Amino acid sequence: MPSDSHPSQITLAHSPGTGIIAIPSGEQHHRARTALEAAGFARRDDGTYAFPLADPVRQSAAVAELVDFARDHDVSVTLTARRYLGDIAERVARQLPGSWSARVEVYALPADQDNLADRLWDAGGLAEAVTTARIRYAAVLSDGRGTDFDLLVIERPGHDHEYLIGALAPTPGSALADEANAPRCVVVTGEPAHTAQAIMKRLLPVCRQALHARRISEVARALTRARTAERTWDATVRTRRTSDGTPLDDERLAGLEVWFRYRMWDAFQTFLHHGPALIDTHHTSSRATAVSSADAEALDRLRAALDAGARVHRGAPAPTPAEPPSAVQAQRTADAWPAIGTWLVDGHVLIDHALKSSTHQVPGPATALPPPPPRDQHRLFPF
Known part of the structure; x- marks a missing residue:
């Protein structure tokens, strides 16, 4: 990152509605603040300073006084010809x-x-x-x-x-x-009107499509993690051994169970965050195509899973990433498990559905996902 050429700087801009706006910067910006306060500039909540509207003589005097104080405190002062960016x-x-x-x-x-x-x-x-x-x-x-x-x-x-x-x-x-x-x-x-038009017609549509593509990628990655974790956990429970063959007693298996629930909830939260927007693309995108009756049923199940997961999320304790998953957090995942199980089985339908309405090439298509587990909640959550 480029550094300031002077350790303490003040940039001045004009605001017709406010007066003179000053922006202090530099590794020793506290000296700039001292000079501004000495010259009668008032600090604002956003970190800028302002000298209020006054007649030209008073404003010129304030700037001259600021320059004197700045010289005393070894502060560089620059007057920009631009209008104040905030305005x-x-x-x-x-x-x-x-x-x-x-x-x-x-x-x-x-x-x-x-x-x-x-x-x-x-x-x-x-x-x-x-x-x-x-x-x-x-x-x-x-x-x-x-x-x-x-x-x-x-x-x-x-x-x-x-x-x-x-x-x-x-x-x-x-x-x-x-x-x-x-x-x-x-x-x-x-220029405000032309700038607003550029934002509405050129920037926002691209941002919305990019956001749609990002949602698909994040949900696909989360579903991959969840399905991989479920398969690993299912094998662990069936064999009572870790992936390297180490035997597991009841205590160690219970400890791994807590971590498994935590990981599943962590992945499921990505679906809770992005799922509503992705599931609605069928109604809002001109590129969306008709879905089969089987996919329509899957999307209905996913909507219900979102509602159920959101209810559990609202009643869940605040997460503490710095601490190991608690029993309360593990119980939260158990409460949400029917919804998580639905997502594990049907999640690829949502990703396929969202991809059809995307104008971007999205990495990680649904065909690269691990296969879904059987639609058997007891097998999916064997504890």
């Missing part, structure tokens, strides 16, 4: 249909920008800019109705009148910049 993002949010809102994020330290890079979901210029240029702040657009992903707006490096808008990862910590189906950002001028 642009708010105007764009108002142009988007639904309940979009905007907020500003400040990346005072290069390490903060590293964290931003880990959140990106972009295979284009946005990812390149964030990993090669110093980005001191950005705006995030969020849809209150829930799109499962936010949009990031940054000033395009090297282009004074352009901006980059792309997607942030749908799930925290799940950013995959090199993901085959990751969306690409759009380049805009920042």
Whole structure:
């Protein structure tokens, strides 16, 4: 990540509705904050500072005073010709249909920008800019109705009148910049109406299709893990031996049982999270095709499994990943087992159904899944 050329910096931008906005940054950004406070700038919740609207003489005096304080504290001050990014993002949010809102994020330290890079979901210029240029702040657009992903707006490096808008990862910590189906950002001028049109017509459709492809891949991987774990557990119970042939007494078998239940619940949660959206694609996608009566029955069973699993999830204790699975957590999996068993047997139908409505080539098709276990709940859950 590029570092700041000066250890303490202030970037000034103009906001017609607020006044002068200041963004402190650098490894020693505390010096910049000290200078801003000494010059009468007020800190805001998002980490920026503002000098309120005033007559031009007062604003010029405030900037001159800030420059003096900055010199005393060895702080670099830059006045940008760009309009304040937060204002642009708010105007764009108002142009988007639904309940979009905007907020500003400040990346005072290069390490903060590293964290931003880990959140990106972009295979284009946005990812390149964030990993090669110093980005001191950005705006995030969020849809209150829930799109499962936010949009990031940054000033395009090297282009004074352009901006980059792309997607942030749908799930925290799940950013995959090199993901085959990751969306690409759009380049805009920042004019609100045109920018909103670019988002609605060019960016959001691509993001939604990429999200659909990601859902399919994640559910397919989770189903593979679950079916593999079930087969291993079934063999363990039948032979009372581990995979390397070590005999198991009742105590060790009971301990493995707890871990097996935990692993099954962990995989099943992926289905709970993504299943509703995938199962609804038949009604919302123009690419969806008619399903056979057998597949329709399987999808109905999967809908019922989602409802049952959600009820168990709502009553489940908060997970504690740092601790071994508790007996309470294991009981939660036992309560959800009929739903988990349905998913193990019928899950490939959901993946096939979702693939038919996808415009992307999704890795890990259902044909690569381990075969489903027999439709016998007692054999599926032999304890």
